[in-house]
Amino acid sequence: MKPISSQIQESLWKLSFIEETERELAATLEAVGRGETTWSTVLAQLETLDVLSVVYLRLIQDLRTHFVAVAVPIEREVQLRLWLVLLQKMGRYWNTYRLVEREPRQTEEEWLETLVHADQATVEQWTWFQLLQLILEARAELEELEPMNFIQAGIKQEILLIIGMVEPQKRLVFDEEHQWQTEHLWFRKIQPTDGSYLQQYFTPNIGRYLSIDSFAHPAIVAAYIQQSQVEMKQGTCLVLLVFERDSQAFVGCLTLNDIHQYSVEIGLWVSENQQGIGYGTALLKQAIAIIERSIPTQQIIYTVEKENQRSIALCEKWGFQLEEELILEPTPLKNKYRAMLRYVRGAKLQGLMTR
Structure with missing residues (x-):
């Protein structure tokens, strides 16, 4: 030009x-x-x-x-x-x-x-x-x-x-009622009535390593859910609540963030009462499966705080390679500098859409 x-x-x-x-x-x-x-x-x-x-x-x-x-x-x-x-x-x-x-x-x-x-x-x-x-x-x-x-x-x-x-591109938008299931878990899109799950299970310990400190205030929860639904209709994110198939007990949350043709970033958390039994691995495995089967992109991103050794071990186990170290600056929802490690993994989806 x-x-x-x-x-x-x-x-x-x-x-x-x-x-x-x-x-x-x-x-x-x-x-x-x-x-x-x-x-x-x-x-x-x-x-x-x-x-x-x-x-x-x-x-x-x-x-x-x-x-x-x-x-x-x-x-x-x-x-x-x-x-x-x-x-x-x-x-x-x-x-x-x-x-x-x-x-x-x-x-x-x-x-x-x-x-x-x-x-x-x-x-x-x-x-x-x-x-x-x-x-x-x-x-x-x-x-x-x-x-x-x-x-x-x-x-x-x-x-x-x-x-x-x-950048102009085609994006996949999943149906409102679309759900995913594994042997022990089921995943569904977050809904306007789901605020109680976030307020109850997103504890300070959960927020320690995530981009938001707390969902304690109802206004923050409502704004998060509303924005998530807007972005899901655009095909730029996917926010899923996770439950046990047999008991229907709440397990945690899985997000695919900033979806575009070059990369998708995975975020996940497991409620404190469900930790230590392999659900973190199950959520990451399901995230990779959704991306590789359905989302036209080139790279899967997993960004983790340097201190979060459990998440670092998890993503390395699943084939993510350390790309770089960076610092994220404070935001209104996370008022501190965060030392991060950015891990990447190639997406296996065939027939990627051209730029």
């Missing part, structure tokens, strides 16, 4: 609905190019914008052109955080445009003519697809960026995850 020409950029900046903060960001990018300010200033401004700005097109072009070879860790971190914040903002619009058919390409002359009469919705949709094309073109470059510490490794993985999630 060729760079957005200065003529189109000037036309975009003149649109009546372009906010002053967007124009300020464009001016800062010009100043960076002249050596009058730093990329940290760009990052600070970017974090305050709430719109899907046309200025992001220029930002991506500048990042790819001028900010690749760095020798100082803080410069690499600013670079990675710029990409991450930009992609997070773009990701908020993914659900709006993921099913929209992209309009045929226009020549620059045709687009300039369109701009004369464009409204905000038209420009926003055009911006989304232009950004999508730019980030897909930049994917290989981002994969080659070398993190200089474990925090940067975590940021880089999140960047690549978002790109994999927003």
Whole structure:
């Protein structure tokens, strides 16, 4: 994709609905190019914008052109955080445009003519697809960026995850009533009425090594279930509650997270009263089976905290290979830095969908 020409950029900046903060960001990018300010200033401004700005097109072009070879860790971190914040903002619009058919390409002359009469919705949709094309073109470059510490490794993985999630692809959506069974267990999708299971069995000891500390508050439980159901309908996750087949006793939870054509990440937990009898192994085995039989992807991810020796032994037993160490930064639901080990295993599904 060729760079957005200065003529189109000037036309975009003149649109009546372009906010002053967007124009300020464009001016800062010009100043960076002249050596009058730093990329940290760009990052600070970017974090305050709430719109899907046309200025992001220029930002991506500048990042790819001028900010690749760095020798100082803080410069690499600013670079990675710029990409991450930009992609997070773009990701908020993914659900709006993921099913929209992209309009045929226009020549620059045709687009300039369109701009004369464009409204905000038209420009926003055009911006989304232009950004999508730019980030897909930049994917290989981002994969080659070398993190200089474990925090940067975590940021880089999140960047690549978002790109994999927003890239157009076919996804499998399981029927609402779909269930899975093994000799001793049965698995079903989480339902709006399942909050009591999470509140009762997701204890502090369970949350110690997971991405959320607690499901003690009903509002957190309700939000988690609601978001899980939205993502399951999109085909981007699968959240299963697990029960014993004979007694119907609750066993735990199995999740397939961030499903896309490049990878799927497994998460699981077993209630404290059911631990030590092999159910962790059974859940991991079932997760691998679902992925290998049904989900079109290339790699299975298992990310575990360095201190969680039981989970490390479990995934290594099932053929996962250590890929890298990284640090995940605090979130509203897990307010601490987490030292993680990322394990990977190839998916065996035949006839993988092409990119």
